Amino acid sequence: MGNSNMSIGRYAIYACLMIFAVLYLMPLYVMITTSLKDIEEIRQGNLLSLPAAPTLYAWAKAWGSACTGSECEGLAPFFFNSIRIVVPAVLISTLIGALNGYVLAKWRFRGSEFLFAALLFGCFIPFQVILLPMARLLATFGLANTVTGLVLVHVIYGVAFTTLFFRNFYVSVPTELVKAAQLDGANFFQIFRHIFLPISLPIFTVTIIWQFTQIWNDFLFGVVYSGQGTQPITVALNNLVNTSVGGKEYNVDMAAALIAALPTLVVYVLAGKYFVRGLTAGAVKG
Amino acid sequence: MGSLTISNVTKTFGSTEVLKGINIDIADGEFLILVGPSGCGKSTLMNTIAGLEEVTTGQLLLAGEDVTERSPKDRDIAMVFQSYALYPTMNVARNISFGLEMRGVPKQERDQRVQEVSTLLQINHLLDRKPSQLSGGQRQRVAMGRALARSPRVYLFDEPLSNLDAKLRVEMRTEIKKLHKRLGTTIVYVTHDQIEAMTLADRIAVMKDGVVQQLGTPNEIYDNPANQFVAGFMGSPPMNFVPCEVNSDGSLAIDTSGHSLSLTIPQSSTLKAQNISRVILGLRPEMLTEPKPERAGDSVMALEMDFDVTEPMGADTIAIGEWNGIEILARLSPEAGLRAGKSTPVQVDLSKVVLFDPESGERIR
Ligand SMILES: Nc1ncnc2c1ncn2[C@@H]1O[C@H](COP(=O)(O)OP(=O)(O)OP(=O)(O)O)[C@@H](O)[C@H]1O
Ligand SMILES: [Mg+2]
Numbered sequence: 001m002g003n004s005n006m007s008i009g010r011y012a013i014y015a016c017l018m019i020f021a022v023l024y025l026m027p028l029y030v031m032i033t034t035s036l037k038d039i040e041e042i043r044q045g046n047l048l049s050l051p052a053a054p055t056l057y058a059w060a061k062a063w064g065s066a067c068t069g070s071e072c073e074g075l076a077p078f079f080f081n082s083i084r085i086v087v088p089a090v091l092i093s094t095l096i097g098a099l100n101g102y103v104l105a106k107w108r109f110r111g112s113e114f115l116f117a118a119l120l121f122g123c124f125i126p127f128q129v130i131l132l133p134m135a136r137l138l139a140t141f142g143l144a145n146t147v148t149g150l151v152l153v154h155v156i157y158g159v160a161f162t163t164l165f166f167r168n169f170y171v172s173v174p175t176e177l178v179k180a181a182q183l184d185g186a187n188f189f190q191i192f193r194h195i196f197l198p199i200s201l202p203i204f205t206v207t208i209i210w211q212f213t214q215i216w217n218d219f220l221f222g223v224v225y226s227g228q229g230t231q232p233i234t235v236a237l238n239n240l241v242n243t244s245v246g247g248k249e250y251n252v253d254m255a256a257a258l259i260a261a262l263p264t265l266v267v268y269v270l271a272g273k274y275f276v277r278g279l280t281a282g283a284v285k286g
Numbered sequence: 287m288g289s290l291t292i293s294n295v296t297k298t299f300g301s302t303e304v305l306k307g308i309n310i311d312i313a314d315g316e317f318l319i320l321v322g323p324s325g326c327g328k329s330t331l332m333n334t335i336a337g338l339e340e341v342t343t344g345q346l347l348l349a350g351e352d353v354t355e356r357s358p359k360d361r362d363i364a365m366v367f368q369s370y371a372l373y374p375t376m377n378v379a380r381n382i383s384f385g386l387e388m389r390g391v392p393k394q395e396r397d398q399r400v401q402e403v404s405t406l407l408q409i410n411h412l413l414d415r416k417p418s419q420l421s422g423g424q425r426q427r428v429a430m431g432r433a434l435a436r437s438p439r440v441y442l443f444d445e446p447l448s449n450l451d452a453k454l455r456v457e458m459r460t461e462i463k464k465l466h467k468r469l470g471t472t473i474v475y476v477t478h479d480q481i482e483a484m485t486l487a488d489r490i491a492v493m494k495d496g497v498v499q500q501l502g503t504p505n506e507i508y509d510n511p512a513n514q515f516v517a518g519f520m521g522s523p524p525m526n527f528v529p530c531e532v533n534s535d536g537s538l539a540i541d542t543s544g545h546s547l548s549l550t551i552p553q554s555s556t557l558k559a560q561n562i563s564r565v566i567l568g569l570r571p572e573m574l575t576e577p578k579p580e581r582a583g584d585s586v587m588a589l590e591m592d593f594d595v596t597e598p599m600g601a602d603t604i605a606i607g608e609w610n611g612i613e614i615l616a617r618l619s620p621e622a623g624l625r626a627g628k629s630t631p632v633q634v635d636l637s638k639v640v641l642f643d644p645e646s647g648e649r650i651r
Contacts, residue, residue, distance in 0.1 A: 179365075180371040183365050183385070184432070186359075190388060
């Protein structure tokens with residue numbers, strides 16, 4: 001008797017999942033189709049219909065010639081600004097996090113637990129709180145409105161998270177490995193390099209994806225601490241959508257939004273399976 | 287060359303004193319075994335010898351040199367851990383040679399050393415494997431190989447066999463003994479297993495609560511325990527402890543299966559002279575056996591006992607009876623074990639009985 005009941009239950013679950021999947025994917029579908037339509041079709045047509053004559057016009061314009069405020073060079077320059085901010089910020093914050101985590105997990109010292117708690121607290125400080133003090137600090141260092149300044153902000157803000165990730169990963173590594181390596185004559189950095197780095201791929205993946213997504217998608221720091229020529233893509237996207245020359249070009253807006261979102265999507269698709277694996281990775285079994 | 291002197295070493299973690307003044311002199315080439323109940327500080331002592339923990343007070347001398355302040359890598363000590371602690375991402379060969387690599391030994395020499403060590407331990411065919419691809423016994427060998435690679439002055443083994451099954455443990459025990467014979471290097475070895483302790487050790491240090499209770503050869507520890515704790519800790523099945531009244535002539539009053547006996551023991555004259563009225567009698571099970579005419583003598587006494595339970599162990603049978611209301615184990619031959627029951631004739635050999643003070647547990651000699 002149970003069999004048919006179970007399969008009915010199964011179908012209900014699948015149907016339910018399908019409905020939610022469609023609901024969640026709907027906006028993406030609308031964005032993609034709209035970005036491929038021309039403006040005439042958008043004005044007349046149905047929001048959900050497929051493009052009658054797909055065109056990359058909107059993509060080209062969003063990338064190369066759309067107006068973001070007074071200039072009209074598209075998103076391209078800002079895309080590269082973002083890359084110049086994200087790459088060093090992700091690498092530096094991840095490396096610092098790895099070293100911090102290694103120390104907090106395996107080289108406990110007086111007050112290290114307190115330090116860790118304080119760092120954790122850093123994860124919960126809202127962005128708004130540090131806006132003004134950070135602006136002061138950047139001005140003092142002469143880094144206001146520079147890419148370096150933005151990298152610094154993201155590194156500082158990110159270290160709390162990256163440290164947390166690495167520390168929690170490294171506490172599950174048996175301390176006897178450290179002792180054995182010490183007796184083998186390895187020093188602090190050699191132990192990190194030869195014992196800890198080689199087992200860290202999962203946690204590096206998690207941290208890099210996390211940091212990349214956070215920093216790439218950041219708008220607040222970008223809008224506050226950037227100047228002419230250093231604005232990240234999120235800020236430019238906002239400007240692009242809010243600048244209207246003539247009528248509103250929804251297809252260009254959609255293409256621009258997709259361009260801005262693409263890198264994080266690509267990173268997730270490429271490394272996503274390591275991400276999930278890394279989040280659940282437990283002890284290192286010998 | 288590899289002598290080790292542990293002098294007044296104490297270690298406190300926060301407010302708990304884990305080592306309370308340890309003094310042990312270990313001769314060059316000696317095999318010293320540390321035993322004691324869980325939590326008594328054995329691993330802590332090993333870690334302080336290795337330099338992985340700093341001593342709170344006291345001194346460590348290696349070959350006469352003070353190494354108390356030296357870092358682990360400058361002490362020339364190698365250690366085998368209970369969990370093996372093999373480097374998970376390195377293959378067996380690199381696990382073995384890592385210590386040499388860190389000390390700047392050239393590649394060619396390292397490879398040669400790996401070959402020597404792996405031949406000695408019969409793990410040549412495993413050199414390319416990762417630790418996760420090895421069985422427990424193979425991991426254990428690799429862990430030993432890592433320690434052997436550097437030819438240090440002292441080896442520390444912290445319960446190296448406790449993760450192995452019984453058969454493999456016996457095999458590895460023999461191999462360790464052979465290895466020690468062959469290398470002649472000083473070894474300090476922690477174990478829970480008394481047979482391991484008795485078979486391997488030149489000397490045994492019995493620890494309890496951070497204090498060495500007794501330090502001596504296996505025979506001294508077994509036959510001449512310093513106190514009731516040591517007597518009860520070494521030996522399996524354990525020594526029988528029977529509280530007794532002392533008669534006025536110095537003999538011990540024993541009540542078994544309705545008979546009253548007076549045991550006159552070698553210590554009787556001392557008991558009488560010192561006017562001691564109560565003692566705890568310590569008697570090893572193998573001293574209580576079926577009658578063996580060939581062993582009759584002054585100190586052997588015949589009696590009858592009731593046995594409620596017998597436990598055949600193969601080579602002999604443990605029979606459980608009662609003296610003064612306390613369970614007492616006898617070690618009978620398998621044949622005698624089959625006949626054991628009500629009013630079984632047995633003999634007790636009193637030449638090796640030991641006596642303890644009921645209050646302090648200290649030995650009365
Ligand atoms: N880092 C530490 N901080 C605080 N207490 C510790 C620390 N290391 C050990 N101890 C305590 O010291 C005592 C001795 O520990 P140790 O590991 O030396 O025992 P052991 O004799 O090796 O026991 P086992 O046979 O179970 O391995 C224990 O009570 C333990 O809780
Ligand atoms: Mg221990």
